[in-house]
Amino acid sequence: MSITVRIQTHTGNELVEPELKTLEPILKTENLWKLYHAGKVEVPALRGVNFDVLPGESVAVMGPSGCGKSSLLYVIGGLAQASRGKVYVDGNDLSAMTDGERTKLRRHKIGFVFQRFNLLPALSARGNIAIAQYIHGDGFDPHRFDVVTKLLGLEGRLHHRPSEMSGGEQQRVAIARAIINEPKILLADEPTGNLDTKNSEVVLEMLRRLNQVLGQTVVMITHNPEATTYFDRVVHMRDGVIVDGIPAD
Amino acid sequence: MMGQFVLRNLFHRPMRTLIGVLAIAVEVALVIVIVGLTSGMLQETAKRIEGIGADIMVQAPSAQMFLVMSGSPMPMKIGEKLTELKYVQYVAAAFLQFNSTGGVETIWGIDAKSFRDVSNGFVFLQGRDMEGPDDLLIDDWAAKAKKLRVGDKYKLLNHEWKVVGIVEHGKAGRLFVPIQTLQELVGARDKATIFLVKCTRPEHTDDVIAEIKALLPNYPVRPVKEFMTLMTSTNIPALQTFIHSMIALAVSVGLLVIFLTMYTTVLERTRDIGVLKSLGASKLLIVRSLLTETALLCLLGVVAGVGLSYLVRAGFLAAFPTLSILITPGWIVRAALIALVGAVVGAMYPAWLASRRDAVQALSYD
Numbered sequence: 001m002s003i004t005v006r007i008q009t010h011t012g013n014e015l016v017e018p019e020l021k022t023l024e025p026i027l028k029t030e031n032l033w034k035l036y037h038a039g040k041v042e043v044p045a046l047r048g049v050n051f052d053v054l055p056g057e058s059v060a061v062m063g064p065s066g067c068g069k070s071s072l073l074y075v076i077g078g079l080a081q082a083s084r085g086k087v088y089v090d091g092n093d094l095s096a097m098t099d100g101e102r103t104k105l106r107r108h109k110i111g112f113v114f115q116r117f118n119l120l121p122a123l124s125a126r127g128n129i130a131i132a133q134y135i136h137g138d139g140f141d142p143h144r145f146d147v148v149t150k151l152l153g154l155e156g157r158l159h160h161r162p163s164e165m166s167g168g169e170q171q172r173v174a175i176a177r178a179i180i181n182e183p184k185i186l187l188a189d190e191p192t193g194n195l196d197t198k199n200s201e202v203v204l205e206m207l208r209r210l211n212q213v214l215g216q217t218v219v220m221i222t223h224n225p226e227a228t229t230y231f232d233r234v235v236h237m238r239d240g241v242i243v244d245g246i247p248a249d
Numbered sequence: 250m251m252g253q254f255v256l257r258n259l260f261h262r263p264m265r266t267l268i269g270v271l272a273i274a275v276e277v278a279l280v281i282v283i284v285g286l287t288s289g290m291l292q293e294t295a296k297r298i299e300g301i302g303a304d305i306m307v308q309a310p311s312a313q314m315f316l317v318m319s320g321s322p323m324p325m326k327i328g329e330k331l332t333e334l335k336y337v338q339y340v341a342a343a344f345l346q347f348n349s350t351g352g353v354e355t356i357w358g359i360d361a362k363s364f365r366d367v368s369n370g371f372v373f374l375q376g377r378d379m380e381g382p383d384d385l386l387i388d389d390w391a392a393k394a395k396k397l398r399v400g401d402k403y404k405l406l407n408h409e410w411k412v413v414g415i416v417e418h419g420k421a422g423r424l425f426v427p428i429q430t431l432q433e434l435v436g437a438r439d440k441a442t443i444f445l446v447k448c449t450r451p452e453h454t455d456d457v458i459a460e461i462k463a464l465l466p467n468y469p470v471r472p473v474k475e476f477m478t479l480m481t482s483t484n485i486p487a488l489q490t491f492i493h494s495m496i497a498l499a500v501s502v503g504l505l506v507i508f509l510t511m512y513t514t515v516l517e518r519t520r521d522i523g524v525l526k527s528l529g530a531s532k533l534l535i536v537r538s539l540l541t542e543t544a545l546l547c548l549l550g551v552v553a554g555v556g557l558s559y560l561v562r563a564g565f566l567a568a569f570p571t572l573s574i575l576i577t578p579g580w581i582v583r584a585a586l587i588a589l590v591g592a593v594v595g596a597m598y599p600a601w602l603a604s605r606r607d608a609v610q611a612l613s614y615d
Binding site for chain 2: 074077104108118119121130
């Protein structure tokens with residue numbers, strides 16, 4: 001899938017002729033299969049998924065437990081290898097990549113947010129965010145660090161360890177860590193699954209702001225139908241396949 | 250950032266770190282103290298032999314470097330022949346007996362006059378020289394250790410001796426008795442373990458050695474000064490084996506403890522490893538962070554180990570004043586390297602295991 005959009009730009013006070021641009025999907029899967037092995041038995045988690053996400057889009061993937069949502073997230077995030085089919089992230093075919101190449105792609109193009117926050121317990125909030133910059137390889141960028149931590153309202157909590165923060169704060173640190181390197185895609189695996197309603201709303205609002213203010217592409221897995229209202233598009237999965245794709249409104 | 254990460258991880262579980270540090274410390278201290286004890290005792294013995302002041306020492310053909318283990322006495326008559334040689338001023342025979350009752354020590358059976366001639370005599374701190382058959386001289390360190398004073402009785406080799414003098418340490422042995430009495434006690438009448446030769450002038454040492462070698466072929470004859478350099482653990486095969494065995498034992502203990510520590514660390518941090526992988530950390534980075542943590546743990550262990558070595562030495566010397574433990578910078582460095590290599594080897598498998606962890610499984614690990 002690709003779409004053509006009209007982009008209005010201006011120089012100083014003068015409007016320039018609108019420009020037509022074709023947007024290629026930043027994420028694309030073609031007949032994607034993921035098989036797990038339970039002894040000698042093959043268990044298919046994904047059964048030929050075809051799925052596109054455009055740059056700047058926010059997509060919620062919904063479905064019952066065991067329908068393959070998390071497997072889809074791990075495969076498109078390069079954490080797991082596809083059994084069959086193709087996965088393209090920003091034009092790179094993950095299915096043809098080695099483990100090392102997928103690691104490098106994750107480092108530069110993908111940010112993860114998990115249900116259980118998954119912060120490193122020995123490090124402070126600052127350390128948890130900074131280590132992502134260190135792994136990325138460009139060193140500590142104080143400007144980007146300030147922008148992100150301010151956007152997520154973490155300025156006063158940076159010296160605290162995960163054990164000293166609420167679930168909502170931990171998840172905001174996890175989001176900061178995920179976006180600190182300006183990834184092409186932010187993948188969130190039930191980010192509100194361990195949060196109460198109030199903190200869930202805060203986190204979902206943060207994800208929406210990231211998408212709308214920074215143009216961050218976001219794909220989120222969720223069980224919660226209310227959470228999907230924060231996203232441009234909702235995709236439903238069942239038994240390892242996508243059963244529809246409808247606009248949220 | 251990596252340094253901070255490693256440091257924070259190291260102190261995140263203080264008890265685990267403490268146990269690791271202690272294991273390395275014990276390993277390092279074991280190496281330093283064992284080597285220090287053997288080399289200290291050897292060097293101290295050599296210094297005491299050198300301190301006699303003789304120029305040449307003659308031993309029996311099958312004699313060992315470690316005098317007390319010689320067990321190869323020579324006829325006393327050899328002494329008379331040596332006296333007749335050109336440039337030989339004095340000859341003193343000594344009979345050495347190992348004693349392990351009431352402490353491990355070497356008893357020197359000497360003839361008071363000839364020993365005095367060769368060595369210019371003892372420096373007496375208390376009492377007088379030997380005159381009677383049951384007289385015993387003891388050096389100040391041994392007197393302190395055994396809490397003996399002039400006039401005390403002391404039982405050795407099932408024989409009661411009388412302490413008649415306390416002499417300054419540093420000359421030959423620590424306990425001296427009349428040679429005839431000692432020979433009678435052990436059934437080695439007219440036998441000597443070693444002959445100490447004093448030349449008319451030190452420059453004649455080589456000439457006299459050549460003469461003795463011609464007179465007594467196959468007898469080890471060497472300048473006393475050379476003895477100092479020969480008294481090393483490498484010249485005593487059994488001792489070298491002992492030292493190597495102890496080092497191997499120490500390294501094994503350290504390696505196994507580090508292996509266990511890092512293995513449990515990797516298990517405990519399975520989820521963290523998954524997180525690092527999700528952030529795009531390479532296998533090399535994960536291995537490097539764990540090995541750096543191990544190296545840091547090892548460094549702390551080495552520092553603690555060196556401190557522990559000095560503590561053990563102080564304890565030993567307080568309990569056994571006659572002991573000598575030589576702690577040298579060379580062996581501290583060697584012990585540190587041994588510990589580091591052992592620790593890194595011990596951490597390699599856990600680190601490799603961590604780098605190979607499946608990211609998805611690691612992230613769902615409880």
